Amino acid sequence: MLAINYITEALASIGRSTNAMFASIGRLVLFAVSAVSHMLRAPFYPRELFAQLLKIGYFSLPVVGLTTLFTGGALALQIYAGGARFNAESVVPSIVAIGMVRELGPVLAGLMVAGRVGASIAAEIGTMKVTEQIDALTTLSTNPMKYLVVPRILAATIAMPLLVLIGNIIGILGGFLVGTLRLDFNAAAYINNTVDFMEAGDVTSGLIKAAVFGFIVALMGTYSGFHSGRGAQGVGQATTNAVVSASVLILASNYLLTELLFPT
Amino acid sequence: MSPQPKIALKGVMKAFGSNQVLRSVDLAVDKGSSLVVIGGSGTGKSVLLKCILGIIQPDAGEILIDGATLKNREEFLSHFGMLFQGGALFDSLPVWHNVAFRLRQGKAKLSKADAQELAIEKLRRVGLKPETAFQFPAELSGGMQKRVGLARAIASEPSVIFFDEPTTGLDPIMAGVINELIREIVVDLGATAITITHDMSSVRAIADHVAMLHAGKVRWHGPVGEIDTSGDAYVDQFINGRADGPIESVR
Numbered sequence: 001m002l003a004i005n006y007i008t009e010a011l012a013s014i015g016r017s018t019n020a021m022f023a024s025i026g027r028l029v030l031f032a033v034s035a036v037s038h039m040l041r042a043p044f045y046p047r048e049l050f051a052q053l054l055k056i057g058y059f060s061l062p063v064v065g066l067t068t069l070f071t072g073g074a075l076a077l078q079i080y081a082g083g084a085r086f087n088a089e090s091v092v093p094s095i096v097a098i099g100m101v102r103e104l105g106p107v108l109a110g111l112m113v114a115g116r117v118g119a120s121i122a123a124e125i126g127t128m129k130v131t132e133q134i135d136a137l138t139t140l141s142t143n144p145m146k147y148l149v150v151p152r153i154l155a156a157t158i159a160m161p162l163l164v165l166i167g168n169i170i171g172i173l174g175g176f177l178v179g180t181l182r183l184d185f186n187a188a189a190y191i192n193n194t195v196d197f198m199e200a201g202d203v204t205s206g207l208i209k210a211a212v213f214g215f216i217v218a219l220m221g222t223y224s225g226f227h228s229g230r231g232a233q234g235v236g237q238a239t240t241n242a243v244v245s246a247s248v249l250i251l252a253s254n255y256l257l258t259e260l261l262f263p264t
Numbered sequence: 265m266s267p268q269p270k271i272a273l274k275g276v277m278k279a280f281g282s283n284q285v286l287r288s289v290d291l292a293v294d295k296g297s298s299l300v301v302i303g304g305s306g307t308g309k310s311v312l313l314k315c316i317l318g319i320i321q322p323d324a325g326e327i328l329i330d331g332a333t334l335k336n337r338e339e340f341l342s343h344f345g346m347l348f349q350g351g352a353l354f355d356s357l358p359v360w361h362n363v364a365f366r367l368r369q370g371k372a373k374l375s376k377a378d379a380q381e382l383a384i385e386k387l388r389r390v391g392l393k394p395e396t397a398f399q400f401p402a403e404l405s406g407g408m409q410k411r412v413g414l415a416r417a418i419a420s421e422p423s424v425i426f427f428d429e430p431t432t433g434l435d436p437i438m439a440g441v442i443n444e445l446i447r448e449i450v451v452d453l454g455a456t457a458i459t460i461t462h463d464m465s466s467v468r469a470i471a472d473h474v475a476m477l478h479a480g481k482v483r484w485h486g487p488v489g490e491i492d493t494s495g496d497a498y499v500d501q502f503i504n505g506r507a508d509g510p511i512e513s514v515r
Contacts, residue, residue: 043369043370128354131350131352132348132349132350132352133352133353133354133355135314135317135319135348135352136346136348136352136353136354138317138319138341139317139341139344139345139346140341140365140366140369140416141338141341141342141366141369141370142365142366142369
């Protein structure tokens with residue numbers, strides 16, 4: 001009898017968790033649909049959009065630049081060491097370039113922006129919720145979805161491809177610096193190899209990924225902030241949720257997008 | 265025949281999970297009248313205000329504005345102002361922009377210069393200097409933030425104003441100043457006002473009528489002049505701040 005009770009309790013617990021998970025997914029999907037529908041209907045807040053473009057795009061440049069610079073350098077060292085095992089050291093420029101623009105540029109930039117911007121959005125909106133600023137917006141005839149959510153999602157979706165484009169160039173520069181200064185590649189040959197082997201599809205696929213990652217980061221940040229619990233603990237939890245969920249979704253969607261963009 | 269109330273609640277109910285906060289609330293506020301809702305913490309006073317505003321949807325009952333259910337919330341909100349408990353000022357905007365926020369939205373929005381001029385005028389109305397307009401909310405004291413919140417609430421000269429615990433966290437002198445300001449503003453604008461508070465000095469300074477909320481229902485409702493002779497043990501205990509009485513106090 002006791003064993004049956006334990007099994008029933010365990011099954012009920014699994015059921016509750018599954019229900020809660022589907023309810024959360026449903027809420028997130030409804031939130032995303034509502035945000036997208038508000039993007040298409042006036043009023044618009046161009047000033048807010050511009051402010052968010054600066055905040056999300058311009059101010060993320062140092063962290064994305066440093067991340068891709070060091071990653072490009074490390075990638076050059078790794079590919080050189082790996083390539084040396086079968087006398088293929090010359091592939092370093094092309095593999096660094098393709099690796100950066102297709103995968104590492106968008107994914108690393110996405111993860112860094114999730115940490116920097118996703119957390120900041122969740123904390124800001126969560127605090128606004130806790131201090132009734134979101135209710136105040138409503139009473140001042142301003143739709144919080146239009147004023148707070150839409151500018152952030154649009155800005156992140158626009159800014160991320162630009163960030164990744166610049167990050168890619170800096171990452172390739174990192175590989176170039178390590179290749180020429182540390183691994184004794186000829187500078188002109190390194191640049192020629194980089195340019196010759198890269199195709200337009202390599203770059204555009206990375207930029208498409210970047211736009212999707214930007215959307216995910218801002219969506220999870222705004223959603224977590226809007227559903228923040230009370231007090232400092234609630235806002236802290238919302239911030240953690242925003243970063244963790246955005247990071248996991250970026251990695252999962254990266255795989256799906258790679259399958260879609262580069263079918264084998 | 266009594267005039268149609270500006271705001272009327274009929275059988276409004278709201279629960280959060282198993283917690284039944286409002287259990288059939290009936291209440292009416294006449295046009296141009298000031299109602300103060302009193303009651304202990306957690307009795308659903310703020311929920312009541314948010315139900316009227318449509319921020320929270322009631323589970324049952326009717327909320328009537330000018331005798332009709334609210335069909336166009338935007339229209340209602342365009343003639344509405346609210347002072348929030350903590351001020352709820354937007355941290356990222358200077359004070360003048362907070363005050364003139366509503367007037368900087370929409371097709372008929374004011375220019376920056378006009379908005380600043382109007383904000384300074386409203387700030388002066390609540391006893392703040394023009395320089396305050398160019399400060400950020402974080403640079404102001406609690407009392408000044410409340411005044412800025414008040415200036416924002418009256419910026420568009422609303423016909424309905426809600427005050428959510430207007431004197432919480434203020435010293436007695438500042439609380440007195442805010443109470444006087446609220447009374448003056450409500451009278452000057454001829455607005456219909458609902459205030460929720462625990463503070464009996466606010467009640468006596470602001471109210472025309474008082475309603476006491478207890479256990480999710482309106483326990484007593486009457487003119488402020490009759491509150492001391494209500495004959496209701498719950499009201500007596502609350503207004504005199506006694507620990508002993510029918511209202512349970514958790515120790």
